[in-house]
Each structure stands twice: as structure tokens, then as C-alpha cells.
Amino acid sequence: MQIIQVQTLGEAELCFPHLFNVSCKKIMRPHIENMFIYIVLSSIFLLTTVLNLLLIISIHHYKQLQTPTNLLLLSLAVSDFLVGLLMSFQIIQIDGCWYLSDLMCTVYYVLNYIITSASVGTMVLISADRYVAICDPLHYSTKVSPKRVRLCVCVCWFLSALCHTLLMKDNLEEPGLYNSCIGECVVVVNYVAGLVDLILTFLGPLTVIIFLYMRVFVVAVTQARVMRSHVTSVKVQGSLTVSVKKSELKAARTLGVVVLVFLICVCPAFFVVITGQDTLLGASTAAFVICLFSFNSCLNPVIYACFYPWFRKCLRLIFTLQILQPGSSQINVL
Template identity: 65%
Template sequence: MEATDETELCFPTLPNSSCRRTVNPHSVSMTAYVTLSCISLLTVALNLLVIISISHFKKLHTPTNILLLSLAVSDFLVGFIMLFQILGINGCWYLGDLTCVIYLYFDYIVTSASVGTMVLISVDRYIAVCDPLHYSSKVTENRVKLIVLQCWLGSALCHTLLLKENLKHPGSFKSCAGECVLGMTPVAGIMNLILTFIGPVAVIILLYMRVFVVAVSQARAMRSHVAVVTLQSSGTVLVKKSELKAARSLGVVVLVFLLCLCPFYCVTISGQDTAYNLSSIAFVLNLLYFNSCLNPLIYAFFYPWFRRCVKLIVTLQILRPRSGEANVMEWD
């Protein structure tokens, strides 16, 4: 009986302080390991294709694609973060308190940067659809690069302040040996919830509701064969069909992101404390991570330029001189 009890401990040599590990049938454990490993590798590979495509081909250096590049970078990093999630799949953490804190701190930053990028994508589509005349002057490539950089730095600074006690004293919030957990004060937990979930989600929904209303009115105007540049009744400039198409495609990206993000925060809100535990919210956490694998698949479905870029990358044609100047947008 004692041997059985020991096998259920993360650290059998510390029977009084060790956490109990999750004991699953071997087939279940292997299925989970293989599935998560495949998703992790697929996430890294697909987002690397997005990063190479937008970085290499000059025709793709547009403000909107810079935002997609930022999202792809965060999704690419999520693929590596998933590897640590796999290591703790049985509820035990063997890499030490410092590694745990660094891993979860990095996870918070990447997730927050993803949410911030989604807000920026919504703002970009809002300006493109609702204020098309001033889009080119308001949304420039250099300005978007600066804002994206601020988004990442802001995310890092915000969570450095919110998690400072964890960074100063790694492992101070764990209840037993083998647990990987971060803790926040009630005030820090509320601030994190507002800054990384409630506030951004509210902004995204409001902006896309406005984009949807304008897009519907523009679509009706186009179907009625309005041949003038402006709608004389309202003075509103007709939005380019390509901008409406981009709004629809990016709307799918945003919608899928929200569907994967909301369950995680709903579970967090329903918890008794603000502790972030690897084993207690494994499903919703993996759902959030899985979103990073879905985004490139959405691009492949909606964007012909991405499919063309993948073909050029896989066949190594990007190694040819001046390949970066290829017009990969010609099929759009």
C-alpha cells in the first residue's frame, strides 16, 4: 500500500511535502503527450511560415500584415510554451521554482501581447472601413511598427509589476513540492483581469460591431449598383471591396480568438483565488494555446497570398536572388 502511495507522489522522498501527481492509464497519458506534442510542433511550423512570408516578401509589408506578423510571433512562441505544459501534464513540475516562474511570466507576456495585437487589428479594420479617406495617413507602416513594439513592451512592464512578488521569491505561492503556480494579490488579480480580458474584449466587440454595421450598409449600396464615389444621401465614401474582404477575414481570426480566450478567463474568474495552476485549468489553457495553431490555417483558407508564399518557401524558391520582390499578391 505504501508503494502505491509513493507512486502517486511527485517526490516520493518528500512524503510530507510532495504534491500528488495525476495518475492516468498509460494509453490516456500517451495519447495526451502525442496530441499536445503534435499541436506544439504544428503551431511552431505554421507560424514560422507566416513569419517568413511577411518578413521576406516586400509586397506584404503593409500595416495590416505587420499586425499579423506580431500575432504570428506570439503564436510561434506559444508553440514552445506548450512544451512546458506537456512536461507538467501529470500535475508535477520537476524543473524548479525559478524555471516555473520564468515560464509562467513569459506565458503571461505572450498571451497579453496576443490580446493587445487583436485590439490593434480591430482598430486597424475600424479605421479602414469607417474612415477610409484618412486610413493611409493615419495608419502608416512605421507608426504600426512603433505601436506593436509599445504593445510588447507594455505587456512585459505590466506583468513585471503584477508578478513582482513571484519574481522576487520564486515558489512562494506553492502549497507543496512539485507544484508550478503563480500568485497575485486581489488588487493585482483584478487589474490583470481588466487589462488582459475585460477591457480588450469590450474594445474588440464594440469596434467590430461598428465595422459590421458599416460593412452591411456598404454591401447594400454596392448591390444597389451605386456608381458614384460617394453616397449622395449621406456623403459617406464607399469602402473598397478589398477592405471589406479583409475585415471579414480578420473578423474570423478575432472571433476564433475570443472563443478560445473566454473559457480560460471564465474558469479563472470562477476560481476561489487568483492562483494560476497548471493542472487545475489544463483544458481551457490548452484550448487557448490551440488558437495559435488555428490562425495560420485561417490565413491559408482566406488569403491566396499565404498559400502562394508557402509554395515558394517549401520549394525553396525564396533562396533565389531577388525572390523577395515577387508579386505574391497577384492572385488576390
């Protein structure tokens, strides 16, 4: 009976069958492909929200972890957590239909732009943090303080929110203005404004990140050679200095992996936007790009779990409910 209905009325192909003349059509994929996309997106959604929430709880609760570098990781975890929450809207749109209001569509895109921009900005701050720690270690504690980091993070989020709210001003004033049918979620940005935004939120930060990490890499390699050549002849004080440098180098390597994974996952989506190929992509390819973009937010806490023993210890304390004990915020987790 259902097959006959599709053939005669085509209702199963419409987002809103009762609005036959004005409803958008669904994206028709094989059932197996739809189930695969649904399972992948749902898994990423669950892992992203849970893992990043655990990281947020860890850094926020344990005082020992509230260092300048970890405060930047906290900002990144917040943005990743929000990306995970927004993935619920992507799951709803698996069939290509938007079932919520036009205003919610615009708000969804605005939040997406803000969070992505804040993530990129945080990556720049992380790169700058590692640059100062490795290239100017003697002045790191004076140049990079928790108070300054909090200020930089707040400015980063504020500017992201301000810029993209202004960028989407027309869409917010008239939601659904550019929709061609009911069930579509489309926003349009002025070409010049979009180009400026692309430079400020991707090309510019990408250039800065690559430059800073190239400098960090060169200095790190030089310091590693020096440490290897003098490791047998250092005194007690010198060995302490070497140990500090090793910890900084390890942090630089870990955060370098975070930045590299971020670029690998995010670049395809921005490349599609830059080349204007978004309208030429098939549904499956578009879904892959979206999954890869979102998957980065899930990978970050996994990287921390692999490289940071303190995160694994925090997970044990959380799961064993020791975090609920009085004075648990003062526990030594390093």
C-alpha cells in the same frame, strides 16, 4: 513488481519518490487519457510552431507583404509562435509535476501572461485597423502607416512586459514561495492587482474589440448594399474604388473570423479565472481549457491559409526553396 511498489510505498504517485515526505503527488489518470492528452498537446505544439514560423518568414521576407495590416498579423504570429514554444512546458506537466527550478516556474508564468496580454493587445490593434479601413477609408493611408503600426506594436509588447513583470514582482523575488510541496508550480497575485490586470488585459480590450467590430459590421453591410445597387452603373474609376472597398471588406471578414475564433478559444480560460472555478475543475476539464486556449494559436495561420492566397503562394515558394534565390524578397506574391 511495480504494482506492489505502488501499493506499499506509493512512490509511483510522487513527483520525486526520493523526497517521500515533501514531494507532491502526481495527477493519476488512466493511461489512455494521458496518452490522448500527450498526443493532442504535442500535435498542437508542432503545428503551432511550424505554421506560425512559416507566416513570420513570409511577412518578414517578402517586401510586398509588409503592409500595416500584415505587420499586425506578424505581431500576432510571433505571440502565437511563442505560445507554441511554451506548450513544451505544459507537455512536461501532463502528470501535474514541475521538474524544473522554482525560478523557471515563475518565468514560465510571467512569459505566459506577457504573451497573452500582447496577443489581446494586438487583437485590439487589428480591430482598430479594420475600423479605420472600413469606416474612414479616405484617411486610412495617413492615419495607419507602417511606422505607426510598428510603434504601436512595440508599445503593446513593452507595456505587457512591464505590467506583468511588476505584477509578478514578489514571485520573481522569492520563487517557489507559495509552493506547498516540491514539484509544484504555483504563483500568487495580489487580489486587487489581479483584478486590475483582468480588467486591463481582458474585459477592457474585449469591450473595445466588440464595439469596433460592431461598427465595422454595420458600415460593411451598408457599403455592401450600396455597391450592389450601383455595381452596374459605375465608371472605370468608380469600379476601381468598388474593388478597393471589396478587398477591405474581405480583409475585415477574414480578420473578423480571427477575432471571433480568438474569443471562443480564450474566453473559457478567462471565465474560469473570473468565476474562481479554477480550483474546482477536474484534471480533465482543466486540460481541455488549456488545450482550447493554446489551440487558438494554431488556428490563426490555418485561417490565413484558407482566406489569403498570398500565404498559400508563400508556402509554395518556401517549400520549393525559391525563397533562397537572390532577389526573392521582391517577388510578386499578391
